Amino acid sequence: MSDALTFIHTLRWDDLPRRVQAQAKRCLRDLIGVAAGGLGTDLSRIIRDHAAEDLPGTAPMLFDNRAAAPAAAAMAAGMTIDSLDGHDGYNPSKGHIGCPLLPALLVFGHQAQVSGQAFLTALVMGYEFGARAAEAQHATCPDYHTSGSWGAATAAAGGARLLGLSAEQTRQALGIAEYHGPRSQMMRCIDWPTMVKDGSGWGAMCGVSAVQLARRGFTGAPAITVEQAPQVWTGLGEDWRILRQYFKPYPVCRWAQAPVEGVLALRRAHGLTSGDVDRIEVESFHESIRLATARPRTTEEAQYSTSFPCAVALVRGALGPEDLDGDSLRDPEILRLSEGLIMSEDAHANAVFPGTRLARVRLHLRDGRVVQGDWVQPRWDAEAPPTEEELAGKYRALADPILGPERARAIDKAIGQLETGPLTALTDLLYRAP
The missing domain is CATH 3.30.1330.120 (2-methylcitrate dehydratase PrpD)
Structure with missing residues (x-):
C-alpha cells in the first residue's frame, strides 16, 4: 500500500500540530464565507437550480432549502464557492484545494453523521493529499489543467476516509476519479472567461461519484498521480502543505x-x-x-x-x-x-x-x-499570512450581508468549537437558504 493510501485513513486529530488544527478552521471559515458571498451570482443560482431540479436526491444543498443527488449537491457547492474567486489557494498547484474538497466532505460527512473532529481531520488530510496530487499532475502534463482535474481525486480521498472505505476500495475510488476527472484546460477560461471557471465543482461531483461507485465494487484505472509519482508523496504528516495556503483579500484571480x-x-x-x-x-x-x-x-x-x-x-x-x-x-x-x-x-x-x-x-x-512603485506581491501569501482579525473581517464582510450577522456569527462559533461536537452543529446552520 502506498504512503498516500495509508495516510488517507490513518491521520488522527491528535497527530496534528496546533498550528495545523487552527489553519483547518481558518480555511473552513474562509471557504464558507466565500460560498455565502457567491450566492447572489447567476452562476450559483443556475447550478443550484440544475442540481435540485435536474438531478434530484436527498443530499441537502449548501445555503439552499432543497436537496439533490449527492454528486450534484457537491457540484453545486463547489461551483458556488468558485463563483466568487476569493477562496484560498496553493501557489505550486496554481489552483485551489479546498474548493473541490469541502463539498465532498460536506456530502459524506452528513451522510455518515461524523463528528466535527472527524470532519476537520479529513479536511486536513485532503489539503495534504490535494497539494501533492496537484504537484504530481502538473509534473506529468505539459498543459495547465484546472483545479477540478486533480481535485476529483482529492474529493475522492476525503470521501473514502469519511465513509470508511477499505484500502482496496479507496485505491479504486482514486483511480476512477483521476480517470474521469475534468482535464479542463485552464488557460481557455483565462482567455475567454465564462461560468466553467476552475472546474472545481465538476471535480467535486466526479470525486463523490467515484466513491459511490468504488463502494459498490466498480473498479478504476490506477491513479498515476498517486502510484507513479513517489517523489511527491514525501513528508506526509510532517511537512504540512495546509500551512502553505494563501488567502485572498480580493475576490479576483x-x-x-x-x-x-x-x-x-x-x-x-x-x-x-x-x-x-x-x-x-x-x-x-x-x-x-x-x-x-x-x-x-x-x-x-x-x-x-x-x-x-x-x-x-x-x-x-x-x-x-x-x-x-x-x-x-x-x-x-x-x-x-x-x-x-x-x-x-x-x-x-x-x-x-x-x-x-x-x-x-x-x-x-x-x-x-x-x-x-516597487515590485509587489499579493497580500496574504503563506509567508505573510493575514492576522486572525483580518481573515475574520473578510469572512464577516462576505457573510454578514447575505446570511445576516447573527447567523454568520453562529457559523463562526460552530467552526471554532467543531472538534468538540457533532458535524451537525455546523451543518444545521449551512443547509438552509438565507
Whole structure:
C-alpha cells in the first residue's frame, strides 16, 4: 500500500500540530464565507437550480432549502464557492484545494453523521493529499489543467476516509476519479472567461461519484498521480502543505492581485484620485497579462481580468464583490482606466512564477508626472499570512450581508468549537437558504 493510501485513513486529530488544527478552521471559515458571498451570482443560482431540479436526491444543498443527488449537491457547492474567486489557494498547484474538497466532505460527512473532529481531520488530510496530487499532475502534463482535474481525486480521498472505505476500495475510488476527472484546460477560461471557471465543482461531483461507485465494487484505472509519482508523496504528516495556503483579500484571480496592490499602494502614497490619472501601466508575469478582458460584461469576465480590478481599485480605493457586477461594469471612469491600461510581460516576474507572483505599477498622471512603485506581491501569501482579525473581517464582510450577522456569527462559533461536537452543529446552520 502506498504512503498516500495509508495516510488517507490513518491521520488522527491528535497527530496534528496546533498550528495545523487552527489553519483547518481558518480555511473552513474562509471557504464558507466565500460560498455565502457567491450566492447572489447567476452562476450559483443556475447550478443550484440544475442540481435540485435536474438531478434530484436527498443530499441537502449548501445555503439552499432543497436537496439533490449527492454528486450534484457537491457540484453545486463547489461551483458556488468558485463563483466568487476569493477562496484560498496553493501557489505550486496554481489552483485551489479546498474548493473541490469541502463539498465532498460536506456530502459524506452528513451522510455518515461524523463528528466535527472527524470532519476537520479529513479536511486536513485532503489539503495534504490535494497539494501533492496537484504537484504530481502538473509534473506529468505539459498543459495547465484546472483545479477540478486533480481535485476529483482529492474529493475522492476525503470521501473514502469519511465513509470508511477499505484500502482496496479507496485505491479504486482514486483511480476512477483521476480517470474521469475534468482535464479542463485552464488557460481557455483565462482567455475567454465564462461560468466553467476552475472546474472545481465538476471535480467535486466526479470525486463523490467515484466513491459511490468504488463502494459498490466498480473498479478504476490506477491513479498515476498517486502510484507513479513517489517523489511527491514525501513528508506526509510532517511537512504540512495546509500551512502553505494563501488567502485572498480580493475576490479576483490571484494573478491580478499583485497589480491591484501596486495600484492601491501608489494611490495611498501620493494621495491620488482617479481623476489625477491618465493611464495605468502594469508589468507582470505572462499569465497575469493573459487576464486581458478590459470591458467585462459579466462578473466572470471581471474576476478574470487584470485591468478591470486595477481600475476599480484606483477609482474606489477598494475591491469587493459589489465592485465586480452590476453598475460597476458600466461605470465610465472605471472603464476609461481599464481600457487604457497598458500591460507588459517581464522576464523577472516570469522567472519566479508560480512560487512568487510579482507586479510593478506606474501611474501616468494628467499633469505629466509618472509615479512608479516597487515590485509587489499579493497580500496574504503563506509567508505573510493575514492576522486572525483580518481573515475574520473578510469572512464577516462576505457573510454578514447575505446570511445576516447573527447567523454568520453562529457559523463562526460552530467552526471554532467543531472538534468538540457533532458535524451537525455546523451543518444545521449551512443547509438552509438565507
